[in-house]
Amino acid sequence: MKYVDEFRDAELGRAVSAEIASTVDASRHYKVMEVCGGHTHSIYKYGVDDLLPPNVELVHGPGCPVCVIPMGRVDDGIAVARRPEVIFTCFGDMLRVPGANGTLLDAKAEGADVRMVYSPLDALRIARENPERVVVFFAIGFETTAPSTALTLRRAKDEGIENFLCLCNHVTIVPPLRALLESPDLQLDGFIGPGHVATVVGARPFEFIPIDYQKPIVISGFEPLDLLQSVQMIMRQLAEGRCEVENQYARVVPYEGNSAALRAMGEVFELRPHFEWRGLGFISQSALRLSDAYRDFDAEARYEVPNVRVADPKACQCGEVLKGVIKPWECKVFGSACTPEHAIGTCMVSPEGACAAYYTYGRFAREREVV
Amino acid sequence: MTGDEQAWATPACVDEHCITCGDQGLPLRIVALEGAGLARCRDEAAPSEPDTTVDVQLVGEVAPGDLVLVHAGVALVHLGGVSA
Numbered sequence: 001m002k003y004v005d006e007f008r009d010a011e012l013g014r015a016v017s018a019e020i021a022s023t024v025d026a027s028r029h030y031k032v033m034e035v036c037g038g039h040t041h042s043i044y045k046y047g048v049d050d051l052l053p054p055n056v057e058l059v060h061g062p063g064c065p066v067c068v069i070p071m072g073r074v075d076d077g078i079a080v081a082r083r084p085e086v087i088f089t090c091f092g093d094m095l096r097v098p099g100a101n102g103t104l105l106d107a108k109a110e111g112a113d114v115r116m117v118y119s120p121l122d123a124l125r126i127a128r129e130n131p132e133r134v135v136v137f138f139a140i141g142f143e144t145t146a147p148s149t150a151l152t153l154r155r156a157k158d159e160g161i162e163n164f165l166c167l168c169n170h171v172t173i174v175p176p177l178r179a180l181l182e183s184p185d186l187q188l189d190g191f192i193g194p195g196h197v198a199t200v201v202g203a204r205p206f207e208f209i210p211i212d213y214q215k216p217i218v219i220s221g222f223e224p225l226d227l228l229q230s231v232q233m234i235m236r237q238l239a240e241g242r243c244e245v246e247n248q249y250a251r252v253v254p255y256e257g258n259s260a261a262l263r264a265m266g267e268v269f270e271l272r273p274h275f276e277w278r279g280l281g282f283i284s285q286s287a288l289r290l291s292d293a294y295r296d297f298d299a300e301a302r303y304e305v306p307n308v309r310v311a312d313p314k315a316c317q318c319g320e321v322l323k324g325v326i327k328p329w330e331c332k333v334f335g336s337a338c339t340p341e342h343a344i345g346t347c348m349v350s351p352e353g354a355c356a357a358y359y360t361y362g363r364f365a366r367e368r369e370v371v
Numbered sequence: 372m373t374g375d376e377q378a379w380a381t382p383a384c385v386d387e388h389c390i391t392c393g394d395q396g397l398p399l400r401i402v403a404l405e406g407a408g409l410a411r412c413r414d415e416a417a418p419s420e421p422d423t424t425v426d427v428q429l430v431g432e433v434a435p436g437d438l439v440l441v442h443a444g445v446a447l448v449h450l451g452g453v454s455a
Contacts, residue, residue, distance in 0.1 A: 091443075119444025121426060141443065144396070148443035151426050196396045199440065199447045252396075252440060252448050260429045261447065 007223030008046075016228040017051040023235040030056045031187065032234055033324055035177065036194035037064030037352025038222050044361040046224040052231060059186070059324035062176050062280060063194055065141040066093045066350035067322060070276045071312065073169055074099030076305035077138050080167060081112040083303065087130060088114045089123040090138035093350040096343065100310040104138075120152035120166075127156070127164040136165045136299050143200045146170045146288060147261035150268040153290070153297050167299040168289050170269065173197050174205050175286035176277060181213045185325050190234040192227065193219035195249040200265075202257025203245050210243040221249040268294050276309065278346060279319025318345035321354050328358040335359060396440040398450055399425065403435055412441060 024030065034040055040060045043049055049058050062068055074097050081088035081104060088104070095105045095116060108114035113133075117123045120137050127135035139149045149166060156164045173194060180186060193206055198219045209217045216237035220230035230248045237243060247253055268291060275287030290298040299305075312318060316338070317331040328334055328347065338344040340356050347353035351360070399412035408428035414420050425441050427433050430449040439446035 118423070121424065121444045144447070145443045147429060147447065148426070148445040151428060151445055196440075196442060196447070199396065199442075252450065254448075258429055258447055261445075264429070 007221065007225040009225065013051060013225055013228055016225065016232055020051075020056065020228070020232045020235055021053045023232065023239050024053055024056060025239070026053075026055065028055065030189045030235070030238070031059050031324075032056065032190045032192060032231060033059045033061045033180070033186075033188050034192040034220075034227075035061040035063045035173065036192075036197070037067065037350065037354070037357075038196065039192055039194075039220065039227060040064070040354050041352055041357045042222050042224065042227060044357040046227075047361075048224050048227045051228060056231065056235070058192075058231075059188065060321065060328075060354035061180070061191075061324055062277065062322045063142070063173065063197075064322075064347070064350050064352040064354070065145065065171065066091075066097060067318065067346040067353045068171060068176075068277045068279070069094075069097060069140060069169060069346060070278045071099045071310035072276065072306070072308050074104070075101065075310060076300075076307060077167060078102070078104060078107045078112075079305050080136055080299055080303050081107050081114050083134075085134050086113065087126055087133050087135045088112060088138065089117045089126060089135060090114070091118075091140065092116045093352075094138060094140060096349050097346050098343065100308075120149050121155075124152050124156055124161065124164055127161055128159075131163055134163050134165060136167055138167050138169065140169045140171075142171055142173050142194070142197050143265070144194075144196045146265050146269065147200060147258070150261075150264040153268050153294055154264065156297060157294065162296075164297060165299040165302055166290060166294075166297050167305075168269070170288040171275065171277070172271075172286055172288065173201075174208070175283045176280055177206075177209065179280055179283050180323060181209070181215070183323065185323060188215065188324075189238060190215050190243075191217040192230050192234070193217045193245070195219055195221050195226075195253060198247075198249065198253045198257065200258050200261045203247050203253065203255045204257075206245050210245060214243050216243045217245050219245070219247045219249050219253055221252065267291070277322075278312065279322035313344055316345040318347045318355075321345075321347050328355040331355065396442040396447060398438050399423070399441045399446075401425075401427070401433055401435050401437045401439060404433070410446075412439065412446075 123137040218230040218233045269288035270291045320326040347355035412425045438450040440448040
């Protein structure tokens with residue numbers, strides 16, 4: 001299949017792997033963070049880390065949108081979902097994320113009308129089909145998903161649909177990256193940049209990383225050869241003493257992003273003063289809410305929500321995993337109390353989460369290594 | 372566990388990237404334009420899956436046969452024409 005098969009060629013993979021090995025300084029340990037949960041998933045699925053020299057370590061970042069939602073926001077969603085007039089819609093992963101008092105799936109089992117959708121357009125269709133009910137869409141995701149919510153709200157407004165609301169939890173990628181770079185916990189040598197976020201925002205917003213922090217970043221695709229080539233580009237920058245934004249995923253990502261998507265987001269959303277991220281705490285201007293022009297569609301303006309900050313379960317170390325401070329298998333409850341079937345933490349819920357990805361693929365390689 | 376219970380207990384996208392929840396996109400082929408900025412699209416890697424309606428307002432002019440990168444029901448990138 002075009003755009004896929006040529007990026008899974010094993011022979012080419014071994015060649016790039018050899019190039020990486022010949023580029024790195026054997027006396028140095030390198031830490032490279034892949035920002036995006038999709039990259040984490042691909043790395044474990046295809047065993048990309050097995051093709052790297054032992055002194056090149058991939059560190060998993062906060063780019064899974066489900067994983068970074070704090071428990072309090074889940075509780076806010078459940079409170080809205082329990083209202084008798086509401087049909088509550090959200091993406092599949094979100095159903096299983098635990099709040100302080102259960103999940104949206106638990107609320108559904110107890111009688112709330114909670115429905116999984118594949119896009120906000122599906123939620124809007126449900127609103128059209130149920131004019132006597134109020135349909136609330138629980139919006140999550142980075143800049144990749146936000147345009148979809150923006151276009152759907154624009155459609156709702158144009159069509160005069162009054163029974164469609166959005167509970168907005170969209171987040172933006174640059175502020176948490178800055179927070180991570182400021183963190184003394186983690187010393188990184190470079191970043192594998194989020195390919196699909198960059199289809200919307202472009203590569204320019206990541207220029208602060210080489211300019212302010214003197215670290216290289218390479219915007220990367222999601223196939224195994226994409227990731228290997230991106231690591232090689234980072235290693236080459238480090239070997240040559242360069243640090244800049246490079247675009248490995250140029251076949252998809254224009255350097256300037258998608259201006260129509262950015263305009264739609266600018267019309268529908270505005271920045272929140274601050275937002276809580278699981279594991280990272282409150283980060284200024286790191287999330288979106290509906291703009292004044294779309295206030296009539298804002299579920300937070302229509303309904304009172306608990307808005308309570310809830311501490312993560314003590315046993316759960318999602319925060320450290322999201323910051324790349326520990327690996328999934330170093331969490332005390334990984335694979336025992338916390339599994340994809342019975343997740344305690346968000347990183348085990350979403351397939352994009354580092355713990356779920358490692359549980360599904362990586363642990364077998366590690367078991368072989370240990371034996 | 373019955374088949375229904377198994378389906379209920381198992382997340383829909385546990386084995387692959389979730390096309391809507393994560394930072395993921397899927398290349399889909401436009402099958403037909405539906406008007407109002409919408410198009411019917413097909414995942415050629417999963418031919419048994421039903422076609423989906425996609426908002427194509429953000430990628431300029433498109434035609435049946437074009438390949439677009441889709442995330443959460445919206446085409447974000449025009450990947451090319453019929454031959455792509």
